[in-house]
Amino acid sequence: MSLETTVPAGAVRSESPLSWSPPTARERLALLSQTKSVTIVGASDNPARPSYFVATYLLSSSEYEVHFVNPRLSSLLGRPVYPSLADVPGEPDLVSVFRKHSDLPEVAEEVIKAGARTLWLQLGLWHEPVAQRASEAGLDVVMNRCVKIEHARFAGGLHLAGFNTGVISSRRRLKA
Numbered sequence: 457m458s459l460e461t462t463v464p465a466g467a468v469r470s471e472s473p474l475s476w477s478p479p480t481a482r483e484r485l486a487l488l489s490q491t492k493s494v495t496i497v498g499a500s501d502n503p504a505r506p507s508y509f510v511a512t513y514l515l516s517s518s519e520y521e522v523h524f525v526n527p528r529l530s531s532l533l534g535r536p537v538y539p540s541l542a543d544v545p546g547e548p549d550l551v552s553v554f555r556k557h558s559d560l561p562e563v564a565e566e567v568i569k570a571g572a573r574t575l576w577l578q579l580g581l582w583h584e585p586v587a588q589r590a591s592e593a594g595l596d597v598v599m600n601r602c603v604k605i606e607h608a609r610f611a612g613g614l615h616l617a618g619f620n621t622g623v624i625s626s627r628r629r630l631k632a
Contacts, residue, residue, distance in 0.1 A: 468584060468585065469584050476584065476588055476597060478598070479597075484598060484601070484606055487574055488607055488610060491520060492520065492521060493521040493522070494520045494523070494550045494551075495523040495524070495541065495548040495551045495552070497563055497567075498525070498554030499524035499529070500526070500554070505554075507554040507578075508532075509604065510602065510603060510604040512533065513604045513607075517607070518611075522535070523535075523538065523544045523545075523548070525537065525541055527540065540566065542566065544570070547570065547571045548571070549574065550574040551570070551574065551576065553575070553578060553581065555581075560586045564583075564586045568593040574597070575587075575590045575598075576597075576598045576603050577597075579600060579602045579605075581599060583599070587599055
């Protein structure tokens with residue numbers, strides 16, 4: 457698969473040749489294996505939003521310490537929500553971003569300033585200048601990938617169809 461096929465619609469492309477290259481599956485596995493905490497920037501309390509789904513998955517199916525950032529919320533899933541990344545206690549490890557493309561340069565600067573190790577842009581987010589800036593600052597960068605899907609893939613939580621059905625049976629289901 458070429459890099460071009462992984463770039464989502466609406467992506468922000470770089471004027472100059474891109475020196476950043478996407479991490480391989482083995483590199484993503486290594487990133488997730490070394491991660492101790494995940495901070496979700498753009499966390500939502502709306503159960504229909506992807507960030508909510510990722511939050512519930514990480515809290516229930518991973519050993520990560522999970523933090524949330526959203527200036528409009530005070531708590532989410534029984535945990536505090538911080539108004540900015542600078543307010544999150546400790547140094548963030550992996551920062552998973554659920555924000556629009558135009559917000560990404562500012563978010564990347566906050567992530568760099570906070571001393572995070574990994575900037576992870578969720579599905580649909582591809583911003584080459586941000587990836588370049590974060591890479592130059594020494595961060596690992598993942599774009600257009602879901603941290604929940606990648607974690608589940610490596611932890612064995614994905615069924616061949618892309619989700620865990622929870623059903624183990626060789627019998628066919630009866631039609632209703």
